[in-house]
Amino acid sequence: MIYSLYAIVALICIYTARHYWFTLNRVFGFQRHPYIDIDTADWPAVTVLVAAHNEEKVIANILGALMRVNYPADKMLVIPVNDRSTDRTRHIIDEFVERFAGRIRPFHRTSGKAGKAAALKDAMEFVESEVILIFDADYIPAAGLIKQLTAPFFDPGVGGVMGRVVPMNVSTNLLTRLLDLERSGGYQVDQQARMNLRLVPQHGGTVAGVRRSALREIGGWNDSSLTEDTDLTYRLLLHGWKTVYQNRSECYEEVPETWPVRIRQIMRWAKGHNQAMVAYAVRLLLGRHRARLRERLDGTLLLGVYIMAPLTLLGWILALLAFYRGLAPLHGVLALLALTAYAAIGNLAAFFEIAAAVRLDGNRRRLCLLPCLLLGFTVSILSVSRAVVSQVWDALSGAEFHWDKTERFRKVES
Amino acid sequence: MNPAASVFLLMVIALIVFLLPLLPVAVELHGKSDVQPLQVIQQHSGEASYFGDSFRVYIDNIRPVLNDCFAQGTAAKGTLPDGAPCLVLGRGEDAPLIADIQAGGTCDMILASSTDLELPSNTFFPKDIYSNGCVNGGPSNTYRAVLAEHEVRLGAGSRVMRWVQAGTEFTAQSQCQLFSRVSAGRLIRLLEDCRFIRLHAPRIETGSVSPEAADTHVLRRHGNDGVRRLHNADLSIAAGELLRGDLVVRGRLTIGEAARIEGSVKCEKDMVLGPRVEISGTVVTERRLQVGPYCILHGPVIAERGLLIARGTRCGARDMPTTVTAPRIMVETGVVVFGTMWAREQGEVIAAV
Numbered sequence: 001m002i003y004s005l006y007a008i009v010a011l012i013c014i015y016t017a018r019h020y021w022f023t024l025n026r027v028f029g030f031q032r033h034p035y036i037d038i039d040t041a042d043w044p045a046v047t048v049l050v051a052a053h054n055e056e057k058v059i060a061n062i063l064g065a066l067m068r069v070n071y072p073a074d075k076m077l078v079i080p081v082n083d084r085s086t087d088r089t090r091h092i093i094d095e096f097v098e099r100f101a102g103r104i105r106p107f108h109r110t111s112g113k114a115g116k117a118a119a120l121k122d123a124m125e126f127v128e129s130e131v132i133l134i135f136d137a138d139y140i141p142a143a144g145l146i147k148q149l150t151a152p153f154f155d156p157g158v159g160g161v162m163g164r165v166v167p168m169n170v171s172t173n174l175l176t177r178l179l180d181l182e183r184s185g186g187y188q189v190d191q192q193a194r195m196n197l198r199l200v201p202q203h204g205g206t207v208a209g210v211r212r213s214a215l216r217e218i219g220g221w222n223d224s225s226l227t228e229d230t231d232l233t234y235r236l237l238l239h240g241w242k243t244v245y246q247n248r249s250e251c252y253e254e255v256p257e258t259w260p261v262r263i264r265q266i267m268r269w270a271k272g273h274n275q276a277m278v279a280y281a282v283r284l285l286l287g288r289h290r291a292r293l294r295e296r297l298d299g300t301l302l303l304g305v306y307i308m309a310p311l312t313l314l315g316w317i318l319a320l321l322a323f324y325r326g327l328a329p330l331h332g333v334l335a336l337l338a339l340t341a342y343a344a345i346g347n348l349a350a351f352f353e354i355a356a357a358v359r360l361d362g363n364r365r366r367l368c369l370l371p372c373l374l375l376g377f378t379v380s381i382l383s384v385s386r387a388v389v390s391q392v393w394d395a396l397s398g399a400e401f402h403w404d405k406t407e408r409f410r411k412v413e414s
Numbered sequence: 415m416n417p418a419a420s421v422f423l424l425m426v427i428a429l430i431v432f433l434l435p436l437l438p439v440a441v442e443l444h445g446k447s448d449v450q451p452l453q454v455i456q457q458h459s460g461e462a463s464y465f466g467d468s469f470r471v472y473i474d475n476i477r478p479v480l481n482d483c484f485a486q487g488t489a490a491k492g493t494l495p496d497g498a499p500c501l502v503l504g505r506g507e508d509a510p511l512i513a514d515i516q517a518g519g520t521c522d523m524i525l526a527s528s529t530d531l532e533l534p535s536n537t538f539f540p541k542d543i544y545s546n547g548c549v550n551g552g553p554s555n556t557y558r559a560v561l562a563e564h565e566v567r568l569g570a571g572s573r574v575m576r577w578v579q580a581g582t583e584f585t586a587q588s589q590c591q592l593f594s595r596v597s598a599g600r601l602i603r604l605l606e607d608c609r610f611i612r613l614h615a616p617r618i619e620t621g622s623v624s625p626e627a628a629d630t631h632v633l634r635r636h637g638n639d640g641v642r643r644l645h646n647a648d649l650s651i652a653a654g655e656l657l658r659g660d661l662v663v664r665g666r667l668t669i670g671e672a673a674r675i676e677g678s679v680k681c682e683k684d685m686v687l688g689p690r691v692e693i694s695g696t697v698v699t700e701r702r703l704q705v706g707p708y709c710i711l712h713g714p715v716i717a718e719r720g721l722l723i724a725r726g727t728r729c730g731a732r733d734m735p736t737t738v739t740a741p742r743i744m745v746e747t748g749v750v751v752f753g754t755m756w757a758r759e760q761g762e763v764i765a766a767v
């Protein structure tokens with residue numbers, strides 16, 4: 001028991017050190033933005049896939065925004081992937097097709113496997129360009145975003161690109177404000193540090209792009225994955241393609257406004273991420289492929305982020321058991337010192353990362369909400385642990401994964 | 415004190431101590447003083463001409479005054495709608511005669527001219543300048559920003575703090591320092607020892623380049639065969655070799671004289687291109703890039719650490735503009751870039767060796 005506890009504490013310490021390393025790199029290190037200055041070029045043909053399943057509240061916003069971007073109109077084709085919608089999504093898309101003839105080619109999917117990856121997989125037969133950009137329907141791209149996300153594909157080593165997601169409904173309630181803080185830490189520090197350090201920036205599946213030839217090489221979209229973006233990141237990496245992060249390619253999104261929606265979202269992410277962990281962790285760490293050692297290590301740690309939640313819970317239980325059984329790890333005093341040091345420094349790591357990110361974004365007062373993140377973290381730990389238990393149960397019982405679509409909260413414009 | 419009251423008091427104090435750090439949380443949650451989403455600019459994408467175009471809209475406020483002054487050949491002082499002092503010149507060539515624009519002084523007003531504007535030397539212009547014609551600046555001037563509908567010519571040793579936009583051509587004599595963006599409708603020409611950050615024009619020249627020389631050798635972009643070659647170590651491509659497809663090199667890359675690559679090239683360490691190398695696609699390096707003389711690079715050129723471009727090199731083409739970008743760029747005289755040249759930290763024109 002005590003050795004399991006040591007192992008869990010060691011893992012937590014590794015992740016703590018990683019938080020600090022990323023934050024210090026982001027604050028003091030050399031910042032890589034190699035493609036952001038490409039503003040003049042012979043821009044390639046681009047296909048923009050907009051994944052939409054019952055998106056009547058938001059689909060008009062993104063299609064309207066895409067029609068206003070500054071990418072050459074004759075080189076950009078928008079394909080709304082209307083995946084078995086039962087609301088007015090189809091009607092709204094068809095109105096846009098009529099208004100912007102030749103610039104939007106709808107794909108109304110009426111049957112087939114559920115899930116975004118399956119829908120994108122089916123949509124690929126309509127894609128003719130080498131560069132594919134992907135947006136979820138609740139995003140609102142700015143005028144220059146398509147060029148910014150396309151620019152990295154001039155680099156022949158780049159297989160995938162990821163932009164920054166910015167919550168727009170921050171002010172709604174405590175949850176949206178906490179998610180704003182988490183997104184800030186995740187993108188402004190975590191993703192950018194990975195880019196700086198040439199590690200493994202993660203493809204997010206929206207505000208993102210993929211090279212068609214790279215996608216073909218790795219076998220296309222994996223429609224059995226709940227998080228096709230994580231799956232894509234690792235398959236690109238194993239085949240020698242880079243995924244790059246563009247911190248200044250920002251795009252507004254709508255974050256969940258209720259806790260049940262947030263919990264369902266995080267459970268889907270956890271299950272999908274853990275699917276990828278099972279599929280790729282050993283191969284990434286030990287297999288023969290083109291990833292560098294630092295990418296192998298960081299990629300493996302990234303795959304493990306969701307499994308750390310149940311492990312942390314297990315660690316707490318083991319620590320209590322050790323206490324009540326009178327065990328004194330490291331002769332008591334040392335353990336006390338370790339606990340104090342971890343409580344003072346270790347637990348602070350994630351908060352430090354988020355605080356640094358918020359300041360880098362130029363914000364200040366919202367830092368007052370940092371203590372509330374304890375609530376968010378607790379919900380995350382419990383939700384992820386529940387997801388892991390349910391995933392193991394599903395695997396044992398042979399049940400299929402269920403796709404949970406994230407509910408939208410935007411008011412429909414009249 | 416009653417023991418029960420003491421316990422109660424202790425609990426209240428403990429609760430207060432525990433809740434005290436949460437006071438700012440409550441204040442912020444209630445007051446919502448910082449709830450705006452991170453600002454994402456939706457309407458434009460930072461085009462080089464953005465400031466110039468915005469200033470033109472601003473100056474349209476005094477267009478009638480400009481026209482009147484032009485018709486009467488007079489000057490007028492006034493204020494713009496936002497209260498900024500403004501000097502309007504009907505005849506820009508008279509500028510050196512006006513007391514507010516004396517050589518060696520400071521002209522602390524927005525300057526707008528109906529015709530070509532002649533500016534004296536050693537003068538500080540802390541406010542924006544507009545000319546409906548050309549701007550001819552004397553040597554050693556310092557400008558905040560300049561917009562001209564036709565040419566802008568800056569004298570030797572001049573400095574621009576924010577931006578310049580020329581309707582047709584922009585020329586900077588030697589030792590000028592251009593601290594931000596410069597754009598021109600036709601041509602930007604920088605002479606020796608000029609420093610720059612961001613240049614954007616259909617054609618950018620360093621030093622003197624014969625117009626024909628740079629246009630004679632037009633390499634069309636070929637569709638590559640879709641092959642991507644990955645090379646895990648250092649690589650040298652022999653002189654005169656022809657390579658089709660994209661190339662990604664983990665080590666250093668050296669490309670020999672007159673080699674041709676019909677595709678894009680990526681290198682994770684330093685890259686050296688020999689003389690007369692032709693590359694139809696992108697050139698990317700995560701370190702430093704040294705481009706030999708008389709190379710032709712068709713696609714974007716990206717160097718993450720530093721870039722040196724030798725004389726006679728051409729980047730992009732007239733009908734296929736491109737971007738050359740690196741934190742530090744040193745470019746010899748005799749180089750032509752079609753499109754954008756962007757040095758995040760500093761660019762410098764140096765004498766051809």
